[in-house]
Amino acid sequence: MAIFQVESGAPLMGEATVHPAKNAALPVIAASLLTAGELVVPEMPDLTDVRAMCDLVAACGANVRREGAAMALSAPQLSPPDTAGLMRFTRASALIMGPMLARLGYARITMPGGCAIGQRPIDLHLKGMSALGAQITTRQGFIELSGALHGAVIYLDLPSVGATENIMMAATLADGVTRIENAAKEPEVVDLAQCLTAMGAQIQGAGTGTVTIRGVYALHGATHQPIPDRIEAGTLCCAVAAAGGSILLRGTRPEQMRALLFKLQEAGTSVSEFPGGLRVRGKAKWPMEIRTLSYPGFPTDMQAPMMVVACTTPGTSVFLETIFENRFMHVPELTRMGACIRVEDRVAVIEGGYRLQGAEVRCPDLRSGAALLLAGLTADGVTRVEDPAGHIDRGYVRLEETLSGLGASVKRIE
Ligand code: UD1
Numbered sequence: 001m002a003i004f005q006v007e008s009g010a011p012l013m014g015e016a017t018v019h020p021a022k023n024a025a026l027p028v029i030a031a032s033l034l035t036a037g038e039l040v041v042p043e044m045p046d047l048t049d050v051r052a053m054c055d056l057v058a059a060c061g062a063n064v065r066r067e068g069a070a071m072a073l074s075a076p077q078l079s080p081p082d083t084a085g086l087m088r089f090t091r092a093s094a095l096i097m098g099p100m101l102a103r104l105g106y107a108r109i110t111m112p113g114g115c116a117i118g119q120r121p122i123d124l125h126l127k128g129m130s131a132l133g134a135q136i137t138t139r140q141g142f143i144e145l146s147g148a149l150h151g152a153v154i155y156l157d158l159p160s161v162g163a164t165e166n167i168m169m170a171a172t173l174a175d176g177v178t179r180i181e182n183a184a185k186e187p188e189v190v191d192l193a194q195c196l197t198a199m200g201a202q203i204q205g206a207g208t209g210t211v212t213i214r215g216v217y218a219l220h221g222a223t224h225q226p227i228p229d230r231i232e233a234g235t236l237c238c239a240v241a242a243a244g245g246s247i248l249l250r251g252t253r254p255e256q257m258r259a260l261l262f263k264l265q266e267a268g269t270s271v272s273e274f275p276g277g278l279r280v281r282g283k284a285k286w287p288m289e290i291r292t293l294s295y296p297g298f299p300t301d302m303q304a305p306m307m308v309v310a311c312t313t314p315g316t317s318v319f320l321e322t323i324f325e326n327r328f329m330h331v332p333e334l335t336r337m338g339a340c341i342r343v344e345d346r347v348a349v350i351e352g353g354y355r356l357q358g359a360e361v362r363c364p365d366l367r368s369g370a371a372l373l374l375a376g377l378t379a380d381g382v383t384r385v386e387d388p389a390g391h392i393d394r395g396y397v398r399l400e401e402t403l404s405g406l407g408a409s410v411k412r413i414e
Contacts, residue, residue: 002387004400006376007358007409011245014406018233018251019045019397024191024226026092027165029053031195032062032073033099034169037221039199044071045229049090049394056086056093060100074221080108087111090394094122094162097145098170101134107145120324124160128167132174151176151215159184159294164211165192171213172201183211186295187256191227198222230256231301232396235370237261237280238305239403241269242312243377246281247406254278259298263288263306267313287315287352292323304330304371307350311339312378314353321346330368333361337379355380363387366395373399377408384413 020043029050032039044050044066054064057073059081065072078100087093087110100107111122126136126143131152134145151174156163164184169192171178183189185207193206199222202214233252240247241264254261254273261271261278268285271278288310292300300323310317311334321327328343335341337359340351358381363369369385369392376383385392392399400410 001414002390002393002412003414004373004385004387004392005411005413006373006383006385007381008243008377008379009409010407012240012243012247012403012406012408013245015248015250016236016402016406018228018249020226021045021188021191021229021231022047022049022395023161023231024188025050026053026090027095027188027192028195028224028226029057029073030092030095030099031169031192031199033057033060033075033078033096034103034172034196035199035219035221036074036076037199037219038072038074039221040223041071041073042223042225043069045397047394047397048390049092052086052090053092056081056096059086060096078104080104080106091120091162094125095166095169097125097129098166098168101129101145102149102170102173105146105148108142110142122162124156124158124163125166128154128156128163128180129170132167132170132178149174151178153179153181155181156183158182159209161186161189164189168193168203168206168211168213169196171215172196172203172219174215176215178213178215180211181209183209184294185209187227187230187253195222195224198224227256228252231299231367233257234260234299234302235305235374235396236402236406237264237269237271238302238309239374239377239406239408240280240282241267241284241309242374243408244283245406246279248277248279250277252277259296260302260306263290263298264309267309284309284313287313287317289318291320294323300324300327301367303327304367305374307334307341307348308371308374308378310350310352311341311356311375312352317350317352319348319350321348329364330371333364333368333372334375336361337375337383339375357381358383360384360386363389363391366391370396370399373403373410376410377403
């Protein structure tokens, strides 16, 4: 079990370089199944979710070679894996569906795992595959999909990131043109489209609500670097807004973090941009209203870290979570530390400005875990964050080292 010990101390100072994004890397790993050629990723983040995804594509027949930070993936031959156990770890496991189906005409998956932040159905992924011509059956806990794929017009009831990515990948090798309406606009979708385009796919409109994919006969190998992690960068911005200090974040793309940066500025933290990075300075001073939305709205993944900022600012903040129905699991843990938060359905009301107290808390999901580390930075005394499921390492590359490098007192003690 991972246990982190956190103490409040000096304000955060110094520089950090943001790692490549988990949510961009995982779909790229899945995309490697679309070609017999070699997909090279110059810098792959060292995350347990990445390892789980690599194990999964390896079980589908891919060769995965890691050399230092770089990774090379190739899948000359595919075979459906016995994925029951392999798919429990990360939600992104569902993303093998599109590539397997497109290349092999057959895919077999189980309901994917990941953070239990809501029901997280995959009906939109399946609806898309069905529209592309797949027959879908459920047998003994497995969902089986088969058939030759053809182009189709697919309207997503919600702009789901995973469904957009899965359908986009499946459509790259389908016969004819596919149009996804109400597609997700997240930067990670654009990143995947760029990777697929480098592999020979024909995709237009990624990053808008309408993505058009013209199927091609085959894809080839390519080199692609996933974008920097806007959520890791955002977490570090929230650390400064909660605990104070002044840090320089290198390798970020501020244009992909606008909603968070605006909200931090409104709350009184100073943000200045320079090419390839940003500087964040000073504690937040004022309460805030946060409504999570699909991109370019405020990211649901930043809701928990931002709530820690709201705990530190005097006044009443209101958070509305519109994306996931069970994403306030950090609230009982913050309450254990003395935070004053009421939750009613999807609304949390935070009375901020009371000093948090160190306590033993438990990490309920990935972003909540990061939020609890930030809470520890602002609390009196020692905070122990227990992470029995290893959530934090799923999505942050040695977060305790990044925070310590900025002068924070965060130790992994187990
Ligand atoms: C991705 C991110 C996750 C982020 C989320 C929203 C990855 C690996 N994970 O997750 O970090 O929090 O986007 O930005 O990229 N939904 C359905 N049916 C479906 C699919 C989704 O109802 O078939 C619902 C979900 O339950 C949720 C909403 O749509 O309420 C958004 O989910 P989605 O965008 O699909 O998130 P993920 O791709 O799972």
